[in-house]
Amino acid sequence: MSDSALPLLRDVFGHAAFRGEQEAIVNRVTAGGDALVLMPTGGGKSLCYQLPALLRAGTAIVVSPLIALMQDQVDALRQLGVRATFLNSTLSSNDAMGVEQALLAGDLDLLYVAPERLLTPRFLALLDQAQVALFAIDEAHCVSQWGHDFRPEYRQLTVLHERWPQVPRIALTATADAPTQREIAERLQLQDARHFVSSFDRPNIRYAVEAKDGGPRQLMEVIDRHRGASGIVYCMSRRKVEATAEALREQGIDALPYHAGLAAEMRAEHQRRFLREDGVVMVATIAFGMGIDKPDVRFVAHMDLPKSMEGYYQETGRAGRDGDPSEAWLCFGMGDAALLQRMIENSDAPDERKRVEHRKLDALLGYCESTACRRQSLLAYFGEHYPQPCGNCDNCLSPAASIDGTEIARKALSCVYRTGQRFGAGHVIDVLRGSDNARVRQLGHDTLSTHGIGQDLDARQWRSVFRQLMAAGLLESDLDGHGSLRLGASSGPLLRGETTLSLRVDAPRKAARRERSNR
Ligand code: ADP
Numbered sequence: 001m002s003d004s005a006l007p008l009l010r011d012v013f014g015h016a017a018f019r020g021e022q023e024a025i026v027n028r029v030t031a032g033g034d035a036l037v038l039m040p041t042g043g044g045k046s047l048c049y050q051l052p053a054l055l056r057a058g059t060a061i062v063v064s065p066l067i068a069l070m071q072d073q074v075d076a077l078r079q080l081g082v083r084a085t086f087l088n089s090t091l092s093s094n095d096a097m098g099v100e101q102a103l104l105a106g107d108l109d110l111l112y113v114a115p116e117r118l119l120t121p122r123f124l125a126l127l128d129q130a131q132v133a134l135f136a137i138d139e140a141h142c143v144s145q146w147g148h149d150f151r152p153e154y155r156q157l158t159v160l161h162e163r164w165p166q167v168p169r170i171a172l173t174a175t176a177d178a179p180t181q182r183e184i185a186e187r188l189q190l191q192d193a194r195h196f197v198s199s200f201d202r203p204n205i206r207y208a209v210e211a212k213d214g215g216p217r218q219l220m221e222v223i224d225r226h227r228g229a230s231g232i233v234y235c236m237s238r239r240k241v242e243a244t245a246e247a248l249r250e251q252g253i254d255a256l257p258y259h260a261g262l263a264a265e266m267r268a269e270h271q272r273r274f275l276r277e278d279g280v281v282m283v284a285t286i287a288f289g290m291g292i293d294k295p296d297v298r299f300v301a302h303m304d305l306p307k308s309m310e311g312y313y314q315e316t317g318r319a320g321r322d323g324d325p326s327e328a329w330l331c332f333g334m335g336d337a338a339l340l341q342r343m344i345e346n347s348d349a350p351d352e353r354k355r356v357e358h359r360k361l362d363a364l365l366g367y368c369e370s371t372a373c374r375r376q377s378l379l380a381y382f383g384e385h386y387p388q389p390c391g392n393c394d395n396c397l398s399p400a401a402s403i404d405g406t407e408i409a410r411k412a413l414s415c416v417y418r419t420g421q422r423f424g425a426g427h428v429i430d431v432l433r434g435s436d437n438a439r440v441r442q443l444g445h446d447t448l449s450t451h452g453i454g455q456d457l458d459a460r461q462w463r464s465v466f467r468q469l470m471a472a473g474l475l476e477s478d479l480d481g482h483g484s485l486r487l488g489a490s491s492g493p494l495l496r497g498e499t500t501l502s503l504r505v506d507a508p509r510k511a512a513r514r515e516r517s518n519r
């Protein structure tokens with residue numbers, strides 16, 4: 001089989017050799033077998049169905065939820081001389097008719113189609129009359145209700161297998177932990193599919209996490225490390241996207257905003273400039289990036305917490321597709337965590353889903369606070385064992401000092417308890433540090449036994465301690481909308497002296513420098 005695949009790889013796609021598992025996958029699908037492909041972003045998933053599409057008789061039907069990107073993919077294929085086109089709501093009915101005729105005439109190698117279009121009785125009937133080479137289901141994690149891109153129509157794609165059992169199917173995704181992987185196989189009825197799971201390691205990406213401490217200035221430090229290079233800055237809200245892009249422009253950075261609230265033409269223009277020009281920094285919500293294939297993105301910065309480890313991996317995966325050194329930088333504060341927790345709690349989702357989302361968020365917080373190798377932690381989340389610390393993350397390069405934090409934790413927990421479990425970290429820290437500001441006095445908190453017992457740490461260090469206590473489940477953010485803290489389930493054993501806790505301490509010299517520059 002690969003006898004004919006390799007020449008096509010070279011002659012049509014211009015690649016000298018297969019990468020990773022591509023060859024095995026191409027052989028499997030070309031021979032008529034089903035496949036479930038888990039490959040990181042930039043790993044080369046498209047070839048896994050594009051080559052079989054050329055090797056098998058008939059037209060490959062590619063299901064993709066990303067209407068905006070179909071055009072790009074089709075353009076790229078056409079430039080290679082491949083007969084590809086797409087069918088979605090952006091086409092006039094005349095053009096759509098033309099595409100349908102080309103399909104029936106056998107004039108197409110690949111046809112990209114949006115799931116809602118595919119599932120119409122009209123299109124399904126059309127497929128009955130066409131010769132279908134294979135079905136490729138891209139972004140297959142969209143079938144998972146627990147994932148971040150759930151698309152209900154994906155659930156109905158089982159019709160493909162039921163109606164055309166002899167046509168091979170290949171499902172592809174860049175993001176899937178083990179449960180999602182199982183769910184994809186089950187929901188898409190891929191029980192006979194071979195699973196091809198590539199390593200998710202991206203060795204050229206350097207991971208770093210920093211506590212939020214004047215975000216924009218921290219971001220400038222990242223950009224300064226990559227002056228003149230392309231990068232993506234993710235922010236949680238549209239407003240923050242706008243403000244951050246503005247702030248960067250004032251610093252002379254060619255920064256462009258991107259979020260779902262901008263006019264479609266402006267979004268398209270900004271995306272086009274980002275893709276075609278050098279040195280554009282895209283400041284965006286997560287509305288930006290799915291399917292973006294720009295090889296030389298040198299950094300991905302998160303100004304706010306992503307939603308989950310899956311989201312984080314996928315978003316940072318847009319850096320360094322060309323294999324050159326790149327940076328994934330994340331800046332987080334405890335306020336982010338509390339806000340995300342509230343968003344989960346206030347959503348209309350059923351309780352089961354909320355629990356899953358809380359777990360996912362906890363995993364992310366654990367990653368942020370961990371003193372272990374980031375790469376090991378990240379890959380472990382996806383069920384992959386990375387044998388030794390990587391030497392290319394912040395924790396490997398400048399190990400965080402850790403100390404026995406049991407006593408510090410006890411002070412914090414007692415103070416949360418004594419103030420009635422009704423206040424956010426800021427106020428509790430004021431009490432710990434012995435502040436006598438108006439609020440502290442008004443509430444009578446200057447008379448508590450815990451008032452002033454925490455003067456050995458500055459407010460910044462206390463913030464970090466509180467984040468770590470939250471990440472460890474010793475403190476929980478109350479979900480009343482005010483971010484007030486209460487004792488978590490595991491706080492009892494620590495307060496009773498049955499367990500100990502090690503805490504990371506932020507490098508003091510850096511803290512001192514920051515304080516000076518803040519004045
Ligand atoms: P994914 O869909 O997994 O994110 P793509 O299919 O878009 O990845 O491929 C990512 C990049 O890698 C593309 O620029 C593609 O041309 C390139 N690529 C894919 N396979 C190979 C290969 N065997 N050799 C060299 N480059 C490849």
Ligand code: ZN
Nearest residue numbers: 373390393396
């Ligand atoms: Zn490491």
